[in-house]
Amino acid sequence: MKIPSLKIGQAVADQPIIQGGMAVSVSTSELAVAVAEEGGIGVIGGTGLSMEALRLQMREARAATKGLLGLNIMVAAREFKEAVLVSLKEKVDVVIAGAGFSRDVFTICKEWKTPVITMVSSAKVALLAERLGASAVVVEGCDAGGHLGTEAKTYDLLPAICEAVSIPVIAAGGFATGRDIGQLLELGAAGVQLGTRFLLSDECTVHKNFKDLLINAKASDLVRIISPVGLPANAIRTPLVEKHLAGDKSIRPKSCDGCLKKCGHEFCILEALRRARDGDYERGLFFTGKRFADINAVEPVKKIFADLLQETRTYLERVLEKEGSTPAAAG
Numbered sequence: 001m002k003i004p005s006l007k008i009g010q011a012v013a014d015q016p017i018i019q020g021g022m023a024v025s026v027s028t029s030e031l032a033v034a035v036a037e038e039g040g041i042g043v044i045g046g047t048g049l050s051m052e053a054l055r056l057q058m059r060e061a062r063a064a065t066k067g068l069l070g071l072n073i074m075v076a077a078r079e080f081k082e083a084v085l086v087s088l089k090e091k092v093d094v095v096i097a098g099a100g101f102s103r104d105v106f107t108i109c110k111e112w113k114t115p116v117i118t119m120v121s122s123a124k125v126a127l128l129a130e131r132l133g134a135s136a137v138v139v140e141g142c143d144a145g146g147h148l149g150t151e152a153k154t155y156d157l158l159p160a161i162c163e164a165v166s167i168p169v170i171a172a173g174g175f176a177t178g179r180d181i182g183q184l185l186e187l188g189a190a191g192v193q194l195g196t197r198f199l200l201s202d203e204c205t206v207h208k209n210f211k212d213l214l215i216n217a218k219a220s221d222l223v224r225i226i227s228p229v230g231l232p233a234n235a236i237r238t239p240l241v242e243k244h245l246a247g248d249k250s251i252r253p254k255s256c257d258g259c260l261k262k263c264g265h266e267f268c269i270l271e272a273l274r275r276a277r278d279g280d281y282e283r284g285l286f287f288t289g290k291r292f293a294d295i296n297a298v299e300p301v302k303k304i305f306a307d308l309l310q311e312t313r314t315y316l317e318r319v320l321e322k323e324g325s326t327p328a329a330a331g
């Protein structure tokens with residue numbers, strides 16, 4: 001059976017799978033290219049990168065694949081607009097705006113004829129995004145990795161958002177298998193965005209310690225924090241997180257370059273995310289989606305895609321079979 005493709009504006013992904021953008025330098029060009037080559041949308045996490053570093057990542061990725069590439073950028077980042085422009089100039093196919101809501105991005109991307117996807121967690125914001133010109137929305141619930149905009153689960157948010165808008169709705173947060181993808185497509189999602197599953201891939205360039213930490217952690221090691229950005233987030237309980245939860249002032253940054261429009265300065269979040277990327281267990285902040293405990297191996301993106309698609313097909317075929325057999329069984 002053919003799994004439906006994912007159409008976002010003029011961009012068509014053969015497979016309805018987006019690899020979620022992950023900062024800082026968690027989803028880099030290597031991962032994005034591998035995903036794009038499999039027919040999904042490979043996304044570079046732009047937050048926390050210098051504009052020069054972002055330009056290089058985008059250029060490298062564009063040269064390596066004709067598949068679909070995206071930029072993910074936090075609206076809360078001070079250089080949000082610059083990052084969008086840098087990526088557009090390097091021929092990015094879609095722009096995904098997360099952790100906040102920006103009207104400017106629609107104006108800029110319209111000029112460049114590039115679709116915008118907005119991360120949302122309510123029907124109201126999804127509708128607003130559609131009215132302003134979003135080509136799709138990602139609805140992300142509370143089981144996701146990264147910053148969260150809601151305490152609700154994706155499954156609870158999805159029906160109302162699918163009902164409210166006519167643009168494609170992509171589901172994200174706490175999904176790891178093709179069975180999840182099949183179920184979400186059945187419920188009206190046009191695609192699924194996965195973060196943690198792709199973090200645990202060979203092509204994700206984070207330090208081995210990050211991957212090992214997630215592979216070996218138990219579900220009970222997950223903790224919800226309020227990050228210095230002022231939003232909740234799921235992270236692994238590590239020494240930095242313990243100190244943050246205890247209100248320890250010694251972790252406050254000694255200096256600050258004002259990278260975020262708004263920051264509580266409890267600790268430097270970009271620094272902590274960079275340290276996680278570099279495998280620093282003591283001082284890193286290790287974001288993860290809630291389903292990390294169900295992912296038992298670090299695998300090549302090719303294998304992850306093959307498994308996800310096979311599981312999705314199996315699920316959807318079973319649903320079709322059941323639907324087909326119901327009248328016969330009844331008769």
Ligand SMILES: Cc1cc2nc3c(=O)[nH]c(=O)nc-3n(C[C@H](O)[C@H](O)[C@H](O)COP(=O)(O)O)c2cc1C
Pocket residue numbers: 019020021022023024026045046047072073074097098099119140143144145146147172173174175193194195196197199286287288289290291
């Ligand atoms: C380490 C990490 C960093 C992330 N960074 C970002 C980010 O910079 N911007 C963003 O919109 N989402 C970010 N996310 C969220 C992902 O893009 C994706 O939506 C989310 O991980 C989906 O949930 P899952 O991990 O359960 O699949 C991050 C997730 C992780 C695990």
